[in-house]
Amino acid sequence: MNHAIVYLTKTGHSKKIAEAIAESLSTSALDIKTRPEVGEVDLLFIVGGLYGKRSDPMMLEFVKGLSPKKIKKAVLVTSSAAGDLKQSAVRAELSNRGIAVDSKEFCCKGSFLFFYLGHPNQEEIEKAVAFSKSFLKKE
Ligand SMILES: Cc1cc2nc3c(=O)[nH]c(=O)nc-3n(C[C@H](O)[C@H](O)[C@H](O)COP(=O)(O)O)c2cc1C
Numbered sequence: 001m002n003h004a005i006v007y008l009t010k011t012g013h014s015k016k017i018a019e020a021i022a023e024s025l026s027t028s029a030l031d032i033k034t035r036p037e038v039g040e041v042d043l044l045f046i047v048g049g050l051y052g053k054r055s056d057p058m059m060l061e062f063v064k065g066l067s068p069k070k071i072k073k074a075v076l077v078t079s080s081a082a083g084d085l086k087q088s089a090v091r092a093e094l095s096n097r098g099i100a101v102d103s104k105e106f107c108c109k110g111s112f113l114f115f116y117l118g119h120p121n122q123e124e125i126e127k128a129v130a131f132s133k134s135f136l137k138k139e
Contacts, residue, residue: 005018005025008031008048033058046059046063075132076102081111082109106131108124108128
C-alpha cells in the first residue's frame with residue numbers, strides 16, 4: 001500500500017508533525033506551498049493548521065485539484081491552539097470531489113502567540129505518528 005503526506009503551515013507546527021509522520025513511514029513530507037504533484041496513492045495524509053477557525057485558502061485550493069482517480073482515501077491531521085478544531089472545509093471539499101475521507105481526524109494542540117507555547121509537544125507528535133501508522137496496519 002502506498003501513501004503520501006502533504007502539509008501546509010504558517011508557523012511550522014504542521015511541518016513538524018508531517019515530517020515526523022513521514023519519517024516513521026520512510027518517506028518525505030510534501031509542502032503544499034511548492035504545489036507538489038501527488039501520484040496515485042492509497043492513503044493521503046493531509047496535515048494542516050487552522051487560522052480564525054478556517055483552513056488556509058491555499059490548502060483548499062490544493063484539495064480542489066486532487067483527483068478521486070488518484071487518491072483512494074484521505075486522512076486528516078489537524079492542529080489548532082484550541083486543540084479540538086477540525087479541517088471541516090477540507091473534509092467537505094474532499095467529499096465533494098468524491099475522495100473518501102476517514103471519519104477519524106487527529107486533532108493536535110498547537111499554540112497561538114504566547115498561548116500554549118511548546119505545543120505540539122513531543123508526546124502529541126508521537127500520538128499523531130501512532131494515529132497515522134494505524135491506517136497502514138488496517139488497509
Ligand atoms: C493567524 C493565526 C490565526 C489563528 N487562529 C486560531 C483560531 O481561530 N483558533 C485556534 O484554536 N487556533 C488558532 N491559531 C493557532 C493555530 O491553529 C495553531 O498554532 C496551529 O498549530 C498552526 O499550525 P501551523 O504552525 O502549521 O501553521 C491561529 C494561528 C495563527 C497564526
